[in-house]
Amino acid sequence: xxxxxxxxxxxxxxxxxxxxxxxxxxxxxxxxxxxxxxxxxxxxxxxxxxxxxxxxxxxxxxxxxxxxxxxxxxxxxxxxxxxxxxxxxxxxxxxxxxxxxxxxxxxxxxxxxxxxxxxxxxxxxxxxxxxxxxxxxxxxxxxxxxxxxxxxxxxxxxxxxxxxxxxxxxxxxxxxxxxxxxxxxxxxxxxxxxxxxxxxxxxxxxxxxxxxxxxxxxxxxxxxxxxxxxxxxxxxxxxxxxxxxxxxxxxxxxxxxxxxxxxxxxxxxxxxxxxxxxxxxxxxxxxxxxxxxxxxxxxxxxxxxxxxxxxxxxxxxxxxxxxxxxxxxxxxxxxxxxxxxxxxxxxxxxxxxxxxxxxxxxxxxxxxxxxxxxxxxxxxxxxxxxxxxxxxxxxxxxxxxxxxxxxxxxxxxxxxxxxxxxxxxxxxxxxxxxxxxxxxxxxxxxxxxxxxxxxxxxxxxxxxxxxxxxxx
Amino acid sequence: xxxxxxxxxxxxxxxxxxxxxxxxxxxxxxxxxxxxxxxxxxxxxxxxxxxxxxxxxxxxxxxxxxxxxxxxxxxxxxxxxxxxxxxxxxxxxxxxxxxxxxxxxxxxxxxxxxxxxxxxxxxxxxxxxxxxxxxxxxxxxxxxxxxxxxxxxxxxxxxxxxxxxxxxxxxxxxxxxxxxxxxxxxxxxxxxxxxxxxxxxxxxxxxxxxxxxxxxxxxxxxxxxxxxxxxxxxxxxxxxxxxxxxxxxxxxxxxxxxxxxxxxxxxxxxxxxxxxxxxxxxxxxxxxxxxxxxxxxxxxxxxxxxxxxxxxxxxxxxxxxxxxxxxxxxxxxxxxxxxxxxxxxxxxxxxxxxxxxxxxxxxxxxxxxxxxxxxxxxxxxxxxxxxxxxxxxxxxxxxxxxxxxxxxxxxxxxxxxxxxxxxxxxxxxxxxxxxxxxxxxxxxxxxxxxxxxxxxxxxxxx
Numbered sequence: 065x066x067x068x069x070x071x072x073x074x075x076x077x078x079x080x081x082x083x084x085x086x087x088x089x090x091x092x093x094x095x096x097x098x099x100x101x102x103x104x105x106x107x108x109x110x111x112x113x114x115x116x117x118x119x120x121x122x123x124x125x126x127x128x129x130x131x132x133x134x135x136x137x138x139x140x141x142x143x144x145x146x147x148x149x150x151x152x153x154x155x156x157x158x159x160x161x162x163x164x165x166x167x168x169x170x171x172x173x174x175x176x177x178x179x180x181x182x183x184x185x186x187x188x189x190x191x192x193x194x195x196x197x198x199x200x201x202x203x204x205x206x207x208x209x210x211x212x213x214x215x216x217x218x219x220x221x222x223x224x225x226x227x228x229x230x231x232x233x234x235x236x237x238x239x240x241x242x243x244x245x246x247x248x249x250x251x252x253x254x255x256x257x258x259x260x261x262x263x264x265x266x267x268x269x270x271x272x273x274x275x276x277x278x279x280x281x282x283x284x285x286x287x288x289x290x291x292x293x294x295x296x297x298x299x300x301x302x303x304x305x306x307x308x309x310x311x312x313x314x315x316x317x318x319x320x321x322x323x324x325x326x327x328x329x330x331x332x333x334x335x336x337x338x339x340x341x342x343x344x345x346x347x348x349x350x351x352x353x354x355x356x357x358x359x360x361x362x363x364x365x366x367x368x369x370x371x372x373x374x375x376x377x378x379x380x381x382x383x384x385x386x387x388x389x390x391x392x393x394x395x396x397x398x399x400x401x402x403x404x405x406x407x408x409x410x411x412x413x414x415x416x417x418x419x420x421x422x423x424x425x426x427x428x429x430x431x432x433x434x435x436x437x438x439x440x441x442x443x444x445x446x447x448x449x450x451x452x453x454x455x456x457x458x459x460x461x462x463x464x465x466x467x468x469x470x471x472x473x474x475x476x477x478x479x480x481x482x483x484x485x486x487x488x489x490x491x492x493x494x495x496x497x498x499x500x501x502x503x504x505x506x507x508x509x510x511x512x513x514x515x516x517x518x519x520x521x522x523x524x525x526x527x528x529x530x531x532x533x534x535x536x
Numbered sequence: 537x538x539x540x541x542x543x544x545x546x547x548x549x550x551x552x553x554x555x556x557x558x559x560x561x562x563x564x565x566x567x568x569x570x571x572x573x574x575x576x577x578x579x580x581x582x583x584x585x586x587x588x589x590x591x592x593x594x595x596x597x598x599x600x601x602x603x604x605x606x607x608x609x610x611x612x613x614x615x616x617x618x619x620x621x622x623x624x625x626x627x628x629x630x631x632x633x634x635x636x637x638x639x640x641x642x643x644x645x646x647x648x649x650x651x652x653x654x655x656x657x658x659x660x661x662x663x664x665x666x667x668x669x670x671x672x673x674x675x676x677x678x679x680x681x682x683x684x685x686x687x688x689x690x691x692x693x694x695x696x697x698x699x700x701x702x703x704x705x706x707x708x709x710x711x712x713x714x715x716x717x718x719x720x721x722x723x724x725x726x727x728x729x730x731x732x733x734x735x736x737x738x739x740x741x742x743x744x745x746x747x748x749x750x751x752x753x754x755x756x757x758x759x760x761x762x763x764x765x766x767x768x769x770x771x772x773x774x775x776x777x778x779x780x781x782x783x784x785x786x787x788x789x790x791x792x793x794x795x796x797x798x799x800x801x802x803x804x805x806x807x808x809x810x811x812x813x814x815x816x817x818x819x820x821x822x823x824x825x826x827x828x829x830x831x832x833x834x835x836x837x838x839x840x841x842x843x844x845x846x847x848x849x850x851x852x853x854x855x856x857x858x859x860x861x862x863x864x865x866x867x868x869x870x871x872x873x874x875x876x877x878x879x880x881x882x883x884x885x886x887x888x889x890x891x892x893x894x895x896x897x898x899x900x901x902x903x904x905x906x907x908x909x910x911x912x913x914x915x916x917x918x919x920x921x922x923x924x925x926x927x928x929x930x931x932x933x934x935x936x937x938x939x940x941x942x943x944x945x946x947x948x949x950x951x952x953x954x955x956x957x958x959x960x961x962x963x964x965x966x967x968x969x970x971x972x973x974x975x976x977x978x979x980x981x982x983x984x985x986x987x988x989x990x991x992x993x994x995x996x997x998x
Contacts, residue, residue, distance in 0.1 A: 112537045116548035120829075120836035127838075130539045133546075142544055165537050209980070246935045255785075255931040301539030319977040323813065323847050329839040331820035342845050342977075354575040355549045357693075358568070383908055383976040385950035389691065390683050392925055394935060406935040410681045410923040413908065413950035415979050425932075429683040433589055433706035437660030437738075438787050439932065445662075445706075447587045456685045458586035464696045465570075465579040472831045473569065481570045481832070488686055489694045495952035496906045496976050497722035498846045505824020505841030507720045508576040508693060 081139050081147035086155040089223055091264075091282035097361040098148070105158040106149065107137035110169040110182075110204070110216065112301065115144060117292065117345045118352040118502050118509045127503065129294040129345060130301040131215035132165060132204075144350050145288040145379060146218030149202065151194040153224050153237055162187040166305035172205040173220050175400070181206060184306070194222045197237040198400050199375040199419045201288075209381060209416075210314045214300055217379040219286045233262040233282070235373060235421060236397065240404045243396055246423065250371045255440065256425065257522040258369020267367070267519065268529050276519070276529040283372035285364050287513055288350070289414055291343035291380040291499070293318055317341035318381055326504050339504065343382070346499035346511035353502070353509035357491060363514040365487075366426050367529075368441075369521030374422040378414040384499060387411040389490035390429045390515050393422040411495055424515065428454065428522075429488075441522060455520065460486035460531055486531040488517040569832045577828040577836075578692030578719075580674040582699035586687060589704060591664035593657050594741045595880050596641065598752055604877040605642040613664040613702070614655060615640040618675045618717055619729055619821060622648035626812070626850050627859035633815045634728035635717075644877035650855050651806050651904070652715075652731025656753065656880035659710045659738040669698040672821055678718040679733060680952060681924040682707060691718045707735040710763035710796070711924030712900040712954045720825050722843045727815060730904060732804060734880075735924065737761045739792035753882035759798035760882075762898050762956060764920035764938060765928030766797060771940060772918060774960050775896050786930035795929045797920075797958070800895040803886045804874065805993065806855070807949075809848035809905040809973055818843075846906050851973060851989045854887045858991040867968060867992035888994040889959075895997070897959040903949040907988065908974045910946040913959075914967035914995060917941050921956040946972075961997045968992040 082100040084092050092100050112132050119127035135142035151157055161182055163169050168181040177192035204216035227233040234247045251260035259265060264281035296317050300309050321341035327334020348356040356362045366372050374393070378384060387410060394406040398420045412420065427441065433453045434442035444454035451457060462485045473479040492513040493500060500510035519529040537543055596608035609615055619635040626632055636648025645653050657663055669675040674697030678690035684705035686694045697719055716730035739755045746756075754760050759777065766772040781787055781794030818824070824843055829835030851858040853868050860866035872887040879885050891897050899917070903909050920926055920938045928937040941947045941957075949955065971991040978986020 111543045112539075113544035113546050114539075114542045115546040118548070120826075120833060120838050127548075130542065131546075133544070135544070141546060143546055164543065242935045249934075253931065298539045301542075315980065319980070323845050324842065325813070325817055326840050326842045327817075327824070329824050329841060332818045332823045332841065334817065334840075334842070337840050339840065340845065344844050346844075351549060354568075354572045357575060358571045381977070381980055383950060383979045385903075385908075385952055385976075387680070387952050389689055392681075392683075392923060405927075405937055405939060407922050407927070408925045408932060408936060409953070411950070411952045413948065413953070415981070417981050429685065430708045431682045431684045431705045433587075433662055433704070434708075436788070437706050437708050439708040440788070445589055447589055449588065451587065453587045453589065456587050456687075459685050459687050462583065462586060462687070464581050464583065465574070469579075471569065471573070471828070474831060474834050476831075479569050481573055483570050483574050485686060485695065490686060490689060491691055491694060496950065497725060498844050498906060500722050501824070501841070501843045503838065503840050504844045505839040506576060506826040507722050507824070507843075509826075509838075514694075 081143060083136060083138065083147050083149050085149060085151045085157050087152050089150050089152060091280055092150050095280040096277070100150070101138045103138055105160060107160040108171065109135045109162045109164050111135050111142055111164045113142055118355060129292045130297045132211065133215045134218065144215035145290065146202070148219045148221065148286050150221045150223065153194055153197050153222055155194045156191055157194060158191045160187060160189050167308055168206055169204050169211060169216065170206045171202060173200050173202045176200065196400065197222045197224050198235065198397060199377060199421055201377045201379060201417065201419055203379065207308050208311060210300065210309055210311055213318070213380055214297060217288070219288050219375065219377050221286065221375065232260050236402055240402045242404050242406050243402055246394060246406060250425070256371070257441070259371070259521065261371050261373065265521070268527055270529050270532045274532070279367065279370055283366055283370060285362065285372065285374050287348050287362065287374060287376045289376065289378045289380065289384055289511060290347045291382050292345040292347065293341055293343040295339055296341045315381065318343065329505065344503050348511050348513050353512060357512045357514045363516060364424060365516040365518055367519040367521045367527065368426055368428045368517055370426045372424045372426055374424055375419070376414055376422065377419045378416055381416050382499065383416065383496065384414040384494040384511065385411055385496045386414055386492060387495040388492040388515055390517070391424055391427060393424050396421040396423055428520065432456070455528065455530065460484070484531065487519070488530065490515050573828050573832040575693045576826050578697050580699050581696035582701060583687070583696065585702045585704050589662045592661045593663050594661070594745050595657050598741055598744055599881045602752060602881050604644070604881050608641055610666055613666050615666050616677065617668045617670055618677070619671050619724065620648040621671065622650065624650060627857040630812060632810065632812045632850065633819055635724055635821065636728060637731060642877065644875065649878060650728040653878040654732040654734060654804070654880060655715065656734040656736055656882060657707065658740045658742060659707050659735050662704065662706055665703040667698055667703060668700040674698050674719060675724070676718045677703060677715050679703070679705065679713065679715045681713040682733070709924050710735050710737055711921055711926060712902070712956055713924045714902055720822065723818065723823055724821065726811065726906065732806065732900070732902065734900070737763070737792050737796050751883060752876070753880070755793060760802065761793060761796035761798050762920070763795055763926035763929060764797050765795050765926060765933060766938060771916060772938060775958060782930065784930050795926065798896065799898040801886060801889065801891040801897045802884070803889050803897065803899045804854045805887070805899055805901040806853065807901070807903050807905055807909050807971055808852045809907050810850040810852065811846055811848050812850055813847065848905070848907065848973070848988065851991055853971070853991055853993055856887050858989060860989065862988055865990040865992065867994055870994045870996070890996050893962060893964060893997055895960065899957045899959065900954065901949070901957065902954045903951055905973060906951055907976050908948060908950045908979065910948050910972040910974055912946045912970040913941065913943055914969065915943050915959055915961055915965060917957040917959050919955050919957050923954050965995055965997040968994045
């Protein structure tokens, strides 16, 4: 089951809709994971959709949810969240907004732009300047929080134009000294061998000779977190034109609807197969489970030595506790307040409407046995078989399920289920675990991403690409 | 536009090749059934440990020598099986089912414990954790905050479920961690299948091996130590027995006490909430767990369930009940001491704090609740570490620093986060820390936080 990563990205699994406004940001435009579209003007319609949510894919599925969503003119489809929007600090951005729905809507970026209410059927033309750098949620702030939670939201990212003096670039116009020191040390200090954040690189081929993709500069991933209640959103979508659901009524159902022992699982003594109004789907970038974890556009995929940024935005009403495996990460900035004390954590809290930035060092997972055992990428220990603990060649040559494990594809043809233990794959998930389910169960179809180590830039003989799940 | 007549339909991303193309994008579907299936139906396996080393963890042998466990079945190896059903009566008498670990070399764990016995070891050893899945399998053990290779990380969909396996890793950072099952985690972790994991300084336990008069867990100088970096200014300088180290390379000079401070009293605060309705109704360890069909992605079984809807009705601090109903306030019992047989041979660890004036008190706090917690202390505390990483310890801590949380100022934590905090008082204190459990569905900006329980953890310093 060797698939090329290019195929994966082309398939729609692996292309998160992204727009780059105004002056080109080459790092984003050339990064295939973003499949970014350069635009001069943002042209959004407030519209609606039924979205198919995560589930098995048999014909008779009820795993759908009604959403309000933003359709941008350059993209074939709307989605929830709306597209990631990148701009450069100081850019003037033109925006056209058309309301195809039955009630007023608005487009709001805190501290940057507020369209004000746009009546049904109306189009407005505005412009604004990206006067701040960082990670922002754009959303419809009317009838708060109803419109935003119904799906009208997305990520708005503003990159600085240049670094300060001879320093390395950071994500901010005016970083704190701690942030500047970190970004200056990445790729330069002896404990951070590899690339700076702003450097890209070419990579050696996989062991079977297939080429490996280049490493992009300014590596970053964007996680827009959300929760969806098909029952509640359908009610909002069934209101008469112009009729609004009150925020109090919406939140009471979404957050406080009484518990119901829903079950169609014979192992569990439930009282009904119906659901209550609480959300039953939990998404990262609008996807759940496999569709966000195994998507290199939403899941960090990089080499040891390639520090990467993760921007997290919580568009919903639940608090999430995001835990990343394999590396601890630095918290750089929370709600656009750049930190002076960069806590190095494995878990961090995303309250509703929080935005924050993590720097993932992409150091070698430090608890792989090594000579000094003090968290440095030391000489690996020698195994009983005479090999080395790192790179973990024996592990990477293991297949679980083993080679030859098969099932059928929908046409009845055999399909292999074997999975190689390479590259090194780890999860990121919400540790407040009720969000790890879909429709109240089906663990691991919830709010997840991951962290994948594709290789190691810092091997004594030069960069090494690990055997690929997706060579090429 | 409306629910009955939406403008668009957004198709589900596809998990397999249909033998065709996606009509909405015109692109071919690649075959991803293997990844799709493994994500939620990981295989059960019992592989040999790759890159195998000899374990060097002295703790099992030390515990046996002190009479706290049997001679280790496999030298230098912790035996930890899961899961077992243990019924625990709540403060109001209601019996509630817990899922527990059992360490088969340790009789004190024979009936299962909540939280599980604490696994401790010195930094730098090669750790082996031999684990078998029971009752019903499969299961994994994930060592939260420890960062080894995927097969040793204990996450089924990135490796396998057990079966039987010997987890192998080397703890490189002194600090506070925990371990839990990563199979149907929403249920297993909630039902109590977790325990603390403490990495002590590198000379701990070996010191007792060399000199049995040194208490288990203490270093060569007889003192128990925790990793930190305390600047030489008030209030950080109030803790005697802090040892620094190289300002750039940190602990690399080989001194086992570099960047540690000695402490007199240790307390575990494992803050947890329990939904007894989940426990009553969904006792099967595979509740709502999906099942792969032979055409994955087409005829799999997905269930309707209620694990998206968590409503705690009992609360605990390190297994000590908070004796109040939802919405209430109550103190936990004073003078709870964790027996050494459940703490890797280490004696005297407390829950409620009872210390002397001038003692350096270390609190290791884990939010194991699905809800958030907000902790308000009756004295200033110094936060010295998060998630097993001591603040300010070079080189990776060059970008952060220990800091003070002032008395009366709430400090928030969410699920799985840990902190280590130091307290030292030169005056008597007879008070408590206030721990508010806050609904994760009750933190909407602009509205008051929804506090579902207030626990009081007594702190007596005299």
